[in-house]
Amino acid sequence: MRERKMADVMFGAREVFFRRGYEGASVDAIAAEGKVSKATMYSYYPSKEQLFLGVVESECGRLAEEILRPLSRASEPRALLEELAQRIVDLVLDDTYIRLLRTCIGASEALPEVGEVYFRAGPKPARELVGQVLERLTREGALDVDDARRASDHFIHLCVSGLLMPRLLAVKRAVKPEKHAGEAVAALLRLYGSNHRDKVP
Amino acid sequence: MRERKMADVMFGAREVFFRRGYEGASVDAIAAEGKVSKATMYSYYPSKEQLFLGVVESECGRLAEEILRPLSRASEPRALLEELAQRIVDLVLDDTYIRLLRTCIGASEALPEVGEVYFRAGPKPARELVGQVLERLTREGALDVDDARRASDHFIHLCVSGLLMPRLLAVKRAVKPEKHAGEAVAALLRLYGSNHRDKVP
DNA sequence: TACCGACTAGACGGTATAGTTAAGTCTGAA
DNA sequence: TTCAGACTTAACTATACCGTCTAGTCGGTA
Known part of the structure; x- marks a missing residue:
């Protein structure tokens, strides 16, 4: 399950970062796109910047x-x-x-x-x-x-x-x-x- | 004077847009960089997007x-x-x-x-x-x-x-x-x- | 002096943001 | 059934954002 959710987070983040750029992407949009709660997201990545670096x-x-x-x-x-x-x-x-x-x-x-x-x-x-x-x-x-x-x-x-x-x-x-x-x-x-x-x- | 202020707006906008990107640039930062008040800025350009297009x-x-x-x-x-x-x-x-x-x-x-x-x-x-x-x-x-x-x-x-x-x-x-x-x-x-x-x- | 146009500083409303937290739901194993 | 761990929803804080607006300053002209 952990791996699955992790992949969901990355998937949503990738799509939103690619579509709107680093600054233009909002973490709410990322969570929504990945069908994941913000709390879960932040349990994997401590910040938006770290998440972005992870995607890249x-x-x-x-x-x-x-x-x-x-x-x-x-x-x-x-x-x-x-x-x-x-x-x-x-x-x-x-x-x-x-x-x-x-x-x-x-x-x-x-x-x-x-x-x-x-x-x-x-x-x-x-x-x-x-x-x-x-x-x-x-x-x-x-x-x-x-x-x-x-x-x-x-x-x-x-x-x-x-x-x-x-x-x-x-x-x-x-x-x-x-x-x-x-x-x-x-x-x-x-x-x-x-x-x-x-x-x- | 108008042309001078117009140039100041463009100068500040160019610098901030180049440094932070379109989404990352804030209009307050642009006004500050150009040493221009926001009111003056908005008297020349009706929106951040139009200002960006103007710079580009x-x-x-x-x-x-x-x-x-x-x-x-x-x-x-x-x-x-x-x-x-x-x-x-x-x-x-x-x-x-x-x-x-x-x-x-x-x-x-x-x-x-x-x-x-x-x-x-x-x-x-x-x-x-x-x-x-x-x-x-x-x-x-x-x-x-x-x-x-x-x-x-x-x-x-x-x-x-x-x-x-x-x-x-x-x-x-x-x-x-x-x-x-x-x-x-x-x-x-x-x-x-x-x-x-x-x-x- | 009086006035005018262009400017400024700064606050405002309403919204969106990053990140946190509390309370509750679900799942699967013992 | 019970329990633990992972998840969700939804509200929350505090800040930042865009765009508007007010009150006031400044330099030049009549």
Whole structure:
């Protein structure tokens, strides 16, 4: 029962914090949304701020798991890169994750800890994972990456280009991202393909 | 005098809205920050929401002006691209603009109008301006861009890669962006240089 | 001087807020 | 049946909020 109620609290809190932001969310609304009494809520979390941090940490944990999920054993470099790209695109298209990011950004000036937690759960491991893949593909001769960190940033930003901003700003827009991952991989290969140094820049 | 007080109101409102977000900002704090009485405030703006929209529109106007500022008459393609890239990097490093973006993102679920206004003042004209430059350079033979919109998104995101997220999330981090613009231009030229089709992809 | 428009400080009403507490209900095990 | 623990409802405190309003100040003009 305890775990069940705990989950109810988190569920309601997540929804209300995502919808109204940290400051805009009221604890009464959170309790109502989770169908839980305020007394129970306060028996689990001593304050609204702690509850918010709990939600952010829990959601960031799920996010980090999602990012670090094992890759398939695809051997073909292009397939591997497309799997990575698709995973990034899917994250940006996922409502829960984008609302989490929106909420963290909105709260990060007043509660810098929140921004830090999200950064360590999202962008940082993503960059590291992508970096490892790019380095491996470079060792195997499929890519020619000198600075894995910079190349990872480039790859990730090619993946989210044109998608992230409208999503963050809640701009209603018929985003058509079917070919997005493929295009990002194509761009990356042009940027860092193993024969890119042959060119006269 | 009227204009002066009006500016004071806006100044205080901007600071408090940026610091605490729309919901977190109180009208008393805004009046105090602007050294203005509440009565005066309400004589200019009928409500907190209208005041917020006023601040966002005013700041977005400045942002759009900054983006659409005429480019220098640089003729050399690389110099032109570096000027563009540097302008984008500078925007991401500007505290006022990043706080504006943070605030808009934070408020955009509850007040979608705000996200829309920012999008039309920032990302949209930026993409259009960059697109025009890329198309011109393509006509002149310096680039080979087929889809200006996609190429603009790529260029812009190469410019902000590794900078935007830490800034939005208020992550304290020794960002060293001296060579950032140059690297973005180099990457763009590898991606869309006029000889890129010679490669075997 | 008298007046006027724009400002200020501060209090107000009515509501909402975060967090606490008291009294009672439900469930399941001994 | 009894009992303990977890839960709920509902009221409560004390503060903060938005927006309004009153009483009064100030600088310039006729």
